[in-house]
Amino acid sequence: MTAPVVIIGAGPAGIAAAGVLVEAGIRPVLIDEAPKAGGQIFRQPQPDLLRPPKQLYGFDAARAIANFNAAASLESEIDYLPNTQVWGAAHGMLHVVNADKAFVQPWSSLIIASGAMDRICPVKGWTAPGVYSLGGAQVALKADASLIGRRVLFAGTGPLLYLVAYQYALAGARVVAVLETGRPRSAWRHLPSLMSGKATFVRGLYYMAALRARGIAIHQGVELVEVMRGADEKVAALSFRHGRRDAILSCNALAIGHGLKAESQIADLIGAEFSFDAGQRQWLPRADLDGRSTIPNVYLAGDGMSVRGSDVAELTGRIAASALLVDAGYAAHPRLSRDRRLVERSARFRRGLDKAFVYPHAQAASLPDEVTVCRCEELTAGAIRQAVLASGETEINRIKAFCRVGMGRCQGRICGPVTAELIAVTGGVPIESVGRIRAQAPLKPVPLSELAKGLS
Ligand SMILES: Cc1cc2nc3c(=O)[nH]c(=O)nc-3n(C[C@H](O)[C@H](O)[C@H](O)COP(=O)(O)OP(=O)(O)OC[C@H]3O[C@@H](n4cnc5c(N)ncnc54)[C@H](O)[C@@H]3O)c2cc1C
Incomplete structure (x- = not known):
């Protein structure tokens, strides 16, 4: 057969x-x-x-x-x-x-x-409880009818940013603000291409207008600086740079995403x-x-x-x-x-x-040394830079072998993109020559007890 x-x-x-x-x-x-x-x-x-x-x-x-x-x-x-x-x-x-x-x-x-x-560019303090990926925030809403918090801040880039913020506002969350990273002036240069998306483009404008109509601030062209924790160790605020201005917004949950x-x-x-x-x-x-x-x-x-x-x-x-x-x-x-x-x-x-929603690669490459990049192996941006400088290598799987980045439960699915940016800039090579973390089985965590059932 x-x-x-x-x-x-x-x-x-x-x-x-x-x-x-x-x-x-x-x-x-x-x-x-x-x-x-x-x-x-x-x-x-x-x-x-x-x-x-x-x-x-x-x-x-x-x-x-x-x-x-x-x-x-x-x-x-x-x-x-x-x-x-x-x-x-x-x-x-x-x-x-x-x-x-x-x-x-x-x-x-x-x-x-x-x-x-989700694709995420980390920010200092992003591992605080209460920080979710944008997609994760939406999964909580769609699948579990739950909000990730009552006062939610949305930050990052990509069409999902405005959609999920809008869905949260409709569901009764207090959306503190939407902070879009990237450079809006260059984004408007791409207006004719965006308009070719017709209904999808109009929907994007609608979500933005509906958020503004509810009094929700939208700041574009921001740079995320630090997730701040409260006395309970959970996320309490986000600091960011908008032009020459430094600002802080308080929240009790933060959703971050930089495209898919x-x-x-x-x-x-x-x-x-x-x-x-x-x-x-x-x-x-x-x-x-x-x-x-x-x-x-x-x-x-x-x-x-x-x-x-x-x-x-x-x-x-x-x-x-x-x-x-x-x-x-x-x-x-x-x-x-x-x-x-x-x-x-x-x-x-x-x-x-x-072109309008660009992954913030320059920000990823210039993350402060102390920022955690690989959560599974608890590796910082500094440790990855050090692995590149000490080894003289710039191929991502070689760097993985030297410092274990991408070797944990997520298999590099989350930390891979930012690790590649860090390696490229530290090693002075183009991003494409860094390569990608090779997939390894098991692709996602699988309990050994489940695998054992197959053997019995
Ligand atoms: C979290 C998230 C939320 C999104 N929400 C929206 C939205 O609200 N509106 C919108 O326009 N777009 C949304 N998108 C974009 C969305 O990906 C596309 O619009 C569309 O769903 C893509 O369709 P697809 O069939 O290619 O993949 P998907 O719809 O992603 O379907 C892929 C399927 O493959 C399954 N799968 C993946 N890996 C495995 C595996 N190893 N084993 C078994 N099954 C597996 C997944 O469970 C999933 O059901 C979202 C994307 C993400 C990541």
Whole structure:
């Protein structure tokens, strides 16, 4: 019996890919570590915390419902494995674990639609209790109907910054302010590209206007300086620089995020080639226009291939599944040409977003020596600089070997981007020559007791 086609990720990309395969008469296995389909944008609440879609997903409510209906209609036509995490991968097999057992899932073809995660530039004191990633703050709201605090400050960059602040304001939090890092004057130069995003661009403006209408201050072009703790050791305030002015805002929770980074470790474990994307300032698995990776029978889709948002995720999910069909001798999906055109058309908007919401790399590279960068191994910016200076090395995996940066539970998924910036500037080399932290299994922490169940 030949192994099945496997899709990793039940977000917009994975669901769209599954739909195309089912239409062609193929029964794929769909794996997702989340309990329900929807991915990040359409993350579903806990069963006892259900709320109306309009309240949960705002302007995206209709799309969320369509996505859930699509997932529900596929359930009898696919082998859906929710609550199941892929922690290792090799050619033809995935190592997976769920609450019942650990097992090896074979595949004949694989579509990786594993989405994205927060990218954060640390700031002095960011490890204080009460500091969350922007995405984490949104997960608390969507999945758990919880706020991360009552007086919440939002800081960073990227479209999610304004969206999550707006969602918190609607949910009853006191949003202290929104502090956007970066340089707004250069951002306006990219207005024509941003306007090509039409409805998405207008929504961004709406969130900003709605925040201002509630009296919430928005400061753009700020530099974050330090998270300050109260007597209880929790976050109590954030100091920042705005032009020549130094300011402090008090809060009891802080959400920080500087855009997203592709969850590309599975492609890495399987041996796919990567290239450095200067626009997104991150390493991405290489793929042709239809999502074929550099490994035969391995396809990429959605934010895990390149961070381009949920509309493009859905399109690239369908395109990757169509490429798989063609390679297996089936006819291409009838919407292929249209989907390709739509992806092409979205490129201008994406370039505008990449330029308007830039990762604060200069700030990352100039972090004070005492700032913690790698939380798992408790390593500071100074320790990483010292490892570069003492060894004379500038390749990130070499530096990892010297000082253990990125060797802990997060596997460099959080500290990797800032470590690369620190190495590049300390070693005086271009960022792309630093490379990326190679993925290692287990990709995420897996309890040994769960793995042991697979052996018994
Ligand atoms: C925290 C967060 C919140 C976001 N919120 C919004 C929002 O509100 N609005 C918006 O427009 N965009 C949002 N985005 C952007 C969002 O990523 C895209 O809009 C869209 O969801 C991308 O679709 P996708 O199918 O590529 O990936 P996703 O929707 O991210 O789906 C990927 C799926 O893969 C699963 N997965 C990943 N790794 C593994 C693994 N190892 N094993 C098993 N399963 C795995 C995940 O559980 C997830 O369900 C958010 C992104 C993040 C990171």
